[in-house]
Amino acid sequence: MAGTITEKILKKHIAEGIPKAGEEVAIIIDHTLTQDATGTMAYLQFEVIGINRIKTELSVSFVDHNTLQTDFKNPDDHRYLQTVAAKYGLYFSRPGNGICHQVFLERFACPGKTLIGSDSHTPTAGGIGSFAIGAGGLDVAVSMAGETFKLKYPKVVGVKLSGKLQEWVSAKDVILEVLRRINVNGGVGKVLEYCGDGVKNLSVPDRATITNMGTETGCTTSIFPSDEITREFLKGQGRENQWVEIIPDENADYDEIIEINLNEVEPMVALPHSPGNVKKVAEIAGLKVDQVSIGSCTNSSLRDLIIVAKAIKGKTVSENLHMTISAGSRQVVEHLIESGDMKHLVNAGARMLENTCGPCIGMGSAPCSKGISVRTFNRNFEGRSGTKDAKTYLVSPETAVATAITGVLTDPRTLGKYPEFEMPHKFIVNDNMIIKPLPLEKAKKVQVQFGPNIAPLPDFFPLEDELSGEALIKLQDNITTDHIMPAGAKILPLRSNVPEISKHIFEAVDSNFYERAKEKNGGFIVAGDNYGQGSSREHAALAPKYLGVKAVIVKSFARIHLANLINFGIVPLTFKNPEDYEKIDVGDELIITIGDLMGKIILKNVTKNIEIQVTHALSESDAEILKMGGKLSWIKSKIKY
Numbered sequence: 001m002a003g004t005i006t007e008k009i010l011k012k013h014i015a016e017g018i019p020k021a022g023e024e025v026a027i028i029i030d031h032t033l034t035q036d037a038t039g040t041m042a043y044l045q046f047e048v049i050g051i052n053r054i055k056t057e058l059s060v061s062f063v064d065h066n067t068l069q070t071d072f073k074n075p076d077d078h079r080y081l082q083t084v085a086a087k088y089g090l091y092f093s094r095p096g097n098g099i100c101h102q103v104f105l106e107r108f109a110c111p112g113k114t115l116i117g118s119d120s121h122t123p124t125a126g127g128i129g130s131f132a133i134g135a136g137g138l139d140v141a142v143s144m145a146g147e148t149f150k151l152k153y154p155k156v157v158g159v160k161l162s163g164k165l166q167e168w169v170s171a172k173d174v175i176l177e178v179l180r181r182i183n184v185n186g187g188v189g190k191v192l193e194y195c196g197d198g199v200k201n202l203s204v205p206d207r208a209t210i211t212n213m214g215t216e217t218g219c220t221t222s223i224f225p226s227d228e229i230t231r232e233f234l235k236g237q238g239r240e241n242q243w244v245e246i247i248p249d250e251n252a253d254y255d256e257i258i259e260i261n262l263n264e265v266e267p268m269v270a271l272p273h274s275p276g277n278v279k280k281v282a283e284i285a286g287l288k289v290d291q292v293s294i295g296s297c298t299n300s301s302l303r304d305l306i307i308v309a310k311a312i313k314g315k316t317v318s319e320n321l322h323m324t325i326s327a328g329s330r331q332v333v334e335h336l337i338e339s340g341d342m343k344h345l346v347n348a349g350a351r352m353l354e355n356t357c358g359p360c361i362g363m364g365s366a367p368c369s370k371g372i373s374v375r376t377f378n379r380n381f382e383g384r385s386g387t388k389d390a391k392t393y394l395v396s397p398e399t400a401v402a403t404a405i406t407g408v409l410t411d412p413r414t415l416g417k418y419p420e421f422e423m424p425h426k427f428i429v430n431d432n433m434i435i436k437p438l439p440l441e442k443a444k445k446v447q448v449q450f451g452p453n454i455a456p457l458p459d460f461f462p463l464e465d466e467l468s469g470e471a472l473i474k475l476q477d478n479i480t481t482d483h484i485m486p487a488g489a490k491i492l493p494l495r496s497n498v499p500e501i502s503k504h505i506f507e508a509v510d511s512n513f514y515e516r517a518k519e520k521n522g523g524f525i526v527a528g529d530n531y532g533q534g535s536s537r538e539h540a541a542l543a544p545k546y547l548g549v550k551a552v553i554v555k556s557f558a559r560i561h562l563a564n565l566i567n568f569g570i571v572p573l574t575f576k577n578p579e580d581y582e583k584i585d586v587g588d589e590l591i592i593t594i595g596d597l598m599g600k601i602i603l604k605n606v607t608k609n610i611e612i613q614v615t616h617a618l619s620e621s622d623a624e625i626l627k628m629g630g631k632l633s634w635i636k637s638k639i640k641y
């Protein structure tokens with residue numbers, strides 16, 4: 001059978017299981033990454049596992065999310081992360097060095113390696129040919145302890161690219177086109193593998209924009225071949241020795257094919273409040289805009305900011321709006337300074353922010369009330385910007401800069417002559433903000449430093465055979481983890497404090513949930529399709545667990561959230577007949593007999609006196625983990641110290 005890239009990489013990493021779509025396989029993890037908002041929890045869990053050094057080839061801890069330091073909490077967490085990295089043998093990318101995915105791509109990612117990261121956009125490294133998967137922090141902790149990572153062997157979709165992008169059209173428009181076609185759940189259970197002649201016309205950062213935002217399709221990951229273009233990129237980063245060629249066999253056997261002719265792609269935009277709500281910019285051009293934000297792990301590479309700088313050179317940001325720019329890394333900033341492009345951005349009146357996630361996660365720069373924000377980011381969920389009634393539109397850097405100049409949503413092709421620019425062949429490499437792992441003897445002496453906001457992990461107990469309680473909440477389709485556990489400047493600093501962060505659960509959709517869950521001593525969550533899409537934050541499972549939620553009953557789950565529920569001992573059930581969703585109302589008393597989870601599961605709606613058929617897709621090891629009360633108890637019972 002002719003091999004895809006996915007097959008080739010997984011074949012070398014499978015430790016257990018059969019490589020057949022839908023079957024569970026355990027893969028060896030070479031690299032891991034964490035960021036600060038999920039990292040604190042991941043390392044608290046790693047410390048509970050109790051080994052004295054990471055067992056992966058390479059693990060990197062980044063600080064890029066919680067950088068607004070309005071009090072002691074975030075800086076205390078940064079100090080905790082730095083001391084943990086020193087103690088356990090990790091690289092530490094200091095605050096100010098850049099966004100985890102951009103820096104990882106520049107300085108660490110290698111073709112052919114497996115990577116898991118406690119951030120849903122970890123597939124950014126797929127742009128260089130790494131098999132990179134987003135996961136919950138506990139899964140990353142377990143991988144650092146040397147355990148394999150389990151996943152359902154994916155179907156492989158060949159996204160066949162032909163032709164070349166037109167001027168003013170870029171990689172973001174390609175991924176928006178993919179989202180227009182397959183929407184926010186079209187990638188579930190699949191890898192989007194890019195192939196075809198058009199691939200050679202995309203640079204590594206272009207490819208990384210596409211694999212980054214592939215996450216929004218719900219896919220397991222996205223990946224590009226590792227070819228001569230990859231080699232050139234690695235050479236430019238002084239890492240040519242890490243290049244290996246990974247290309248699909250001719251006539252590789254894809255489960256599905258999506259064909260995209262790059263010549264025909266137009267500037268695209270995702271409308272509020274879903275990255276899958278895509279139209280052509282030309283269809284809604286003229287919309288009055290209050291804010292333009294350029295950056296995020298999707299569009300903050302040197303190429304993206306050079307095009308913005310060249311397009312805005314000599315002009316001023318429209319009076320209608322304000323414009324923020326966050327570069328992806330210090331390397332990008334150093335180049336912008338050296339080439340003089342930084343001057344054009346500053347001259348034009350752009351507000352230059354830190355090289356962090358910033359506005360993407362509501363860490364400052366929220367739009368005004370009912371504001372229209374045009375962003376080069378990857379998510380436009382309701383309230384995510386920090387302003388509940390703001391509306392976010394997702395676009396390419398070209399469309400964003402055109403909009404910043406005119407003050408209304410603008411098709412960049414109307415700007416006229418496309419700026420000329422050349423990318424450097426050698427990047428400015430300066431790793432002085434990356435602290436290297438300490439040798440074991442020195443590491444042993446490091447004292448991990450905790451701030452007062454870091455709370456110990458709650459205890460998790462084995463599951464009983466029968467679960468009972470009330471349906472506490474009933475939700476629609478496509479509920480995101482931002483709905484379940486909001487982010488933003490006020491709540492993010494509580495990521496290392498489960499009791500405190502739990503007070504904010506479902507805040508945006510049901511302001512009484514916390515009190516109700518407390519009063520009822522836990523219960524059940526009921527929802528529609530694609531429950532838990534978006535961020536990998538395990539707090540969206542940890543907080544419900546802490547409040548006594550025993551099971552979540554939905555029409556279907558998003559991948560990472562499903563894994564997080566299992567990891568924290570919440571039973572993830574699906575309706576056998578989706579229409580039975582109508583048979584449970586908030587306040588109904590439910591009894592669910594789960595037994596050992598491998599037999600028939602009976603859900604009794606006591607209030608309505610009916611039985612509802614529910615099922616799950618749990619493997620035997622998932623069931624074992626759940627019955628033990630979660631993955632932490634399971635790993636502790638398994639590891640040989």
Ligand code: MIC
Binds near residue numbers: 487534
């Ligand atoms: C996001 O983009 O939503 C985040 C913030 O990067 C999350 C991680 C988190 O919630 O900390 C993600 O994408 O996984």
Ligand code: SF4
Binds near residue numbers: 065377
């Ligand atoms: Fe940061 Fe936004 Fe990327 Fe998440 S999507 S890692 S918040 S830049």
